[in-house]
Amino acid sequence: MRTLLMRVLLPTILSLTLLSTYSVGTAAQTQGTVESAYNPLVYSRLDVTVRLTRDGRATVDMRITIRNEGKVLVVPGYGRVPLNLRGENSTVEILRSVDLNTGRKIEAVVLDVNGTKIVRYAMWQPLKPGEERSIELIFRVGGVLAKGLLFDEFGMTIGPLSNRVEEGRLRIIPPQGEFITYSEPPRDGEWDLSGLDPGGVMRVSVEFGPLPFRSPIRGYILFWGGIAAVALVLILVRIRRR
Amino acid sequence: MxxxxxxxxxxxxxxxxxxxxxxxxxxxxxxxxxxxxxxxxxxxxxxxxxxxxxxxxxxxxxxxxxxxxxxxxxxxxxxxxxxxxxxxxxxxxxxxxxxxxxxxxxxxxxxxxxxxxxxxxxxxxxxxxxxxxxxxxxxxxxxxxxxxxxxxxxxxxxxxxxxxxxxxxxxxxxxxxxxxxxxxxxxxxxxxxxxxxxxxxxxxxxxxxxxxxxxxxxxxxxxxxxxxxxxxxxxxxxxxxxxxxxxxxxxxxxxxxxxxxxxxxxxxxxxxxxxxxxxxxxxxxxxxxxxxxxxxxxxxxRVGYVYAIGKASLEAKKEQDTTNPSTWYETLVVYDTSGVFDYEIVNTTVWATQGNTPDSTLVTGSKYSQQGSPLATIGPGETSTSYTYGPNSFTYNLVPKIWALFRARIQRDETHGWMNxxxxxxxxxxxxxxxxxxxxxxVVKGYLVKARKEVRPGATSGEFCIGITLENLGEWMTPYVEFYDLVPTNFAPNPASTEGNMKFYPLSMLAQDADPTNSPPDYSLKTTPTGYSGGYVWKSYPLPVQQGFAEWFPDTSTSKTITVKMKDGSTRDWTVQVVDASTISINGTNYAEGSEFLADSGNDAADTYFLVALVQDTVGSGGGYVVVSAKGHYSNLDMDVYNPVFVHYCVSGSGDYKLNDVFVVGVDPRNTLDVNSVLMPFASVSMGATSFELWLAVAAITMVAAGIYVEFRGRRRKGVVTSPLART
Incomplete structure (x- = not known):
């Protein structure tokens, strides 16, 4: 009788343990290994707002302000946003690309380089020393939300970047009708990107659930794990009674 | 280091x-x-x-x-x-x-x-x-x-x-x-x-x-x-x-x-x-x-006014009045006994006491004092080496003791005093x-890109012609290079339809041609930056290590000694002269515009081909450019590439054409010879996740099922459910 029980219970316990190890997560900001080069540009402001929808798509709104900290005029040229998308057949669609100083549309295209999609925008306006320029880029990406039974997972990494960020913010807005149940690092949907060094990364993991309650661990672990734990306890109590 | x-x-x-x-x-x-x-x-x-x-x-x-x-x-x-x-x-x-x-x-x-x-x-x-x-x-x-x-x-x-x-x-x-x-x-x-x-x-x-x-x-x-x-x-x-x-x-x-x-x-x-x-x-x-x-x-x-004293002596003289014995006279005499220093007397004081010490009871009315800065100056460099204060009188019925005190400082003087x-x-x-x-x-490892811009007056008044040379001075092939020029306000390319007769030499090096059917104009992108009349971007294929030249010749009689670089990095000095509008001579041999020749060095590793990319027609009438580019091979695209590349176009307008620098974009600024270059900005974004909820749900449901099974089994044992096993 006991061996039969063990044969049923053991794999369940094992899978529980494996899953909990996974959810411990990684540090929020780590250093990449990008060579530091003489680079007079700096992101004086980098605001990224991600709006998710239930069909798994994300609309990314990036407001980028670049400033020339050097002593001579420079031309930024083409700015690039390389996208590493984990998802099948992720499509990228540009919705808006505008120079915020003039209100004029700027050229932005999606390039496919060896399987990696890159959003390339044009900044051909020369920047005088100390001058800064802001652009807004809105693009939509498909298939980035990992859907579960009750809870959905989303992860995002900003970086490595070519330049230092002075002030910046990452906002993630859950799909309609869902709420953030867990995030790593734990915040209220907004993460500070200020001070991010070139080569540095900001890794964010978010879980959305049907109810507006925050959990210190992933909601699905709490929910399903709780059910499994209760069932286990009842089983053991039952065995004991015999 | x-x-x-x-x-x-x-x-x-x-x-x-x-x-x-x-x-x-x-x-x-x-x-x-x-x-x-x-x-x-x-x-x-x-x-x-x-x-x-x-x-x-x-x-x-x-x-x-x-x-x-x-x-x-x-x-x-x-x-x-x-x-x-x-x-x-x-x-x-x-x-x-x-x-x-x-x-x-x-x-x-x-x-x-x-x-x-x-x-x-x-x-x-x-x-x-x-x-x-x-x-x-x-x-x-x-x-x-x-x-x-x-x-x-x-x-x-x-x-x-x-x-x-x-x-x-x-x-x-x-x-x-x-x-x-x-x-x-x-x-x-x-x-x-x-x-x-x-x-x-x-x-x-x-x-x-x-x-x-x-x-x-x-x-x-x-x-x-x-x-x-x-x-x-x-x-x-x-x-x-x-x-x-x-x-x-x-x-x-x-x-x-x-x-x-x-x-x-x-x-x-x-x-x-x-x-x-x-x-x-x-x-x-x-x-x-x-x-x-x-x-x-x-x-x-800073040092202020120094106070010090050298050798000096002081005399206190006491005199009793001959007619009135209770009237006394006290006199102070200061002697500068130094053979070197002059003194500025700043204070002299005389007084009388009843007792034998200077601080015993003072005889009333006997204290005389003066302070000044200075009161007098005495010494070997002055007219007198002594100073007298008094006689000062006072009344006393007994025999007083006279005391004298003086304060002095060495004068600020280079010969007889102090100096800083x-x-x-x-x-x-x-x-x-x-x-x-x-x-x-x-010191740059690898490629070294140099972009040089020259502006010369054109044939007509108010016309300026711009010649931009892009060359690789380094030891490795460059990546693709994009360079960018601005046209100042008040000027516009003339004629407008050809962007001022804009030509790129050799044209095969223009990696992106906005107008491939026409040449001129030769450019990759035209921009409209505010504050300028316009801007152009040229994207060039990689430039090889071997290097030719792009030089201005004022006429057909001037010869120049120019250094070129072979494909193994060794250099040669050539004597170059323009023969006519389509021919140049290098070290005495004539080469036609558009022809390619082999610079045979006798060493196969250094043999390099050169292309006479341009001999401007205007050389005979006011001067023009000669561009001879060294040929290399870009293996990724299996194509010939050349170094240097050259762009020429003309603008017309009013006022002074203020020369601005050429900007190089996308190339590591350390690998350019000018500072107007910048690494193009990038911001990587990764998105996506994996959900393990299904697995955990399955595990939880399995647990619940196991629990139900255990419960079921337990109840059967108790006899609630009949089973063949119970009979035996």
Missing amino acids: RQRLLLSLLMLSVLVLSSAAPMTVMASPDAPLSVYQNEYINATIEVDGQGSRCDSWNVTGFLIVKDTSSEPVYDIWLPVKPAGRISLSSSPAYATVTQEDPPSWVSGTYPSAYGSASDYEWWHITELHPGDSVVFNYEVTTTTGCPPLIINETYSPQKIVDGQSSTVSVNLTITNGFTTANGYDYDADLQIKVRKILPADNTAGDGWKDQAGNPAFSDAGTPDTGYGSSSLSTDNKELYWTGDGNWPGTYITLTAGSTMNLKNFQVTGTPDLGEVGGTTQKIEMGRVYVYFKTDKPVTDT YTNTTVFEQGGLTNYTVIEKIW
Whole structure:
């Protein structure tokens, strides 16, 4: 009788343990290994707002302000946003690309380089020393939300970047009708990107659930794990009674 | 490497400071009591051809009070306005030196021209014998700005390529910033000498290839007229810039606020980045040691009016009135018994007492005192060596005791008194100074892109023609290069339909052609930046290592000697001349425009093909460009590529065409010869996740199922459910 029980219970316990190890997560900001080069540009402001929808798509709104900290005029040229998308057949669609100083549309295209999609925008306006320029880029990406039974997972990494960020913010807005149940690092949907060094990364993991309650661990672990734990306890109590 | 360099610099400064002895540099002859203020500036400045950077610099100062006469001096009060904390460095064993407030007779008689006694910190020295001195020291560290001697250098070229022999032409500028306009209390003229030393041959880890004469000076340059001469040492490792061009030589005088230049001295050398890690970085191109002196202090430390006394004697005379015996007369006589010093009498006091001590009961009305700054001056340099105060009368029935007191100070006089001398200079040790300028130059590993723009007047009035050359000076093929030019407002390309007859040579190198059917115009992208009439971007395929030339020839009779580079990096000098609108001659042989030829070097590894890409038709009538590009191979696309590439177009408009720089985008700025290049910005974004909820849900449901099964089994055992097993 006991061996039969063990044969049923053991794999369940094992899978529980494996899953909990996974959810411990990684540090929020780590250093990449990008060579530091003489680079007079700096992101004086980098605001990224991600709006998710239930069909798994994300609309990314990036407001980028670049400033020339050097002593001579420079031309930024083409700015690039390389996208590493984990998802099948992720499509990228540009919705808006505008120079915020003039209100004029700027050229932005999606390039496919060896399987990696890159959003390339044009900044051909020369920047005088100390001058800064802001652009807004809105693009939509498909298939980035990992859907579960009750809870959905989303992860995002900003970086490595070519330049230092002075002030910046990452906002993630859950799909309609869902709420953030867990995030790593734990915040209220907004993460500070200020001070991010070139080569540095900001890794964010978010879980959305049907109810507006925050959990210190992933909601699905709490929910399903709780059910499994209760069932286990009842089983053991039952065995004991015999 | 950089850390090691800085550390050795730090150690050098500390070493020199601790072992240096204070020098009593002085004028001659010096005053019998001399106060020397000697300041030594320690500074290390780094220049890299684009600007200079001063780390914090400091001044070490010494105040030396010295008795240079043949007589002792006593009771010295030294007022100092300190800029840095003053501490006693050395004093003779017999002297007691303390820092304390001066007595009231000193502060009360302090000369108003020197401010107030309370403005100063006072030091008291009890006595000083002939030949002895008391030394104080102080240190002032300034963390911002540069010391008053401002040094800068510009290099051409600003960067050199690893493994190749290069000659760098340097202009050294020295400005005397020791002026009231810069916040100093004085305008000081400086006496300057300059000694520049190159890194020694065969030194490990300095970034220069280990071979003889590497690096070495190839030209001593030309100083501005009236500012001395320059010369080189016999081994060409040292450069001297002095009054007479020799070393140690004489000083050059640089007046306050003036600037002097040493133009176009040249350093030739071959760098080796393998010694310092192999990546593009700055290496030391040499050190400049500056020797200078001036007679003004650079810190705010000031010496006030010194009080001291030498040999003197005092006489108190008592006289009784002959007619009225209770009337007494008291007289004070001060004698300057010094053979050297003049005294300024500042206070004389006489009084009488009943008792035998000066502080016993005072006879009423007998105290007479006067104080002045000064009351009188006596001494060997004056008309009289004595001073009389009195007779002063008072009444007393008994026999009084008369007492006299005088206060005096040695006069401020170079012959018969005290004088202060200031000297600001640098520490010297082993022939080198502590005022060091470290020169660093960028050594580039790999490709080195140079974009050069020339503007010449066109054929018609108000027309300007622009020629832009993009070349690779380095040892590796470049990546794709995008360069960008701006057209100033008031100008527009003319004719507009061809963007000013814009042509790109060789056209096959234009990686992106916005108008492939027409040539002209040849460009990749046209932009509309605000503040300018327009902009153009040209994207070029990678430029190979072998290098030709793009040169302006004013006519068909001018010949130029031009250096080209073969595909193995070796160079050749060609004599080039234009024959006619479609032919040039190189070393006597004619080549037609559009033809390709082989420069056979006799060494297969160096054989390189060249393309005569352009011979402008206007050469015969006013001048034109000749472009001969060296051919290489870009294996990724299996195509021929050329170096250099050249763009030419013309604009028309009104006013002055203000030359602006060409901008290079996307290329690492360290790999360009100009600073107008920038790495194109990028911001990587990753998105996506995996959900493991399904697995956990399955596990949980399995648990629940297991629980139900266990419960079911348990109930069957109890007999609730009949089972065949129960029967047996």
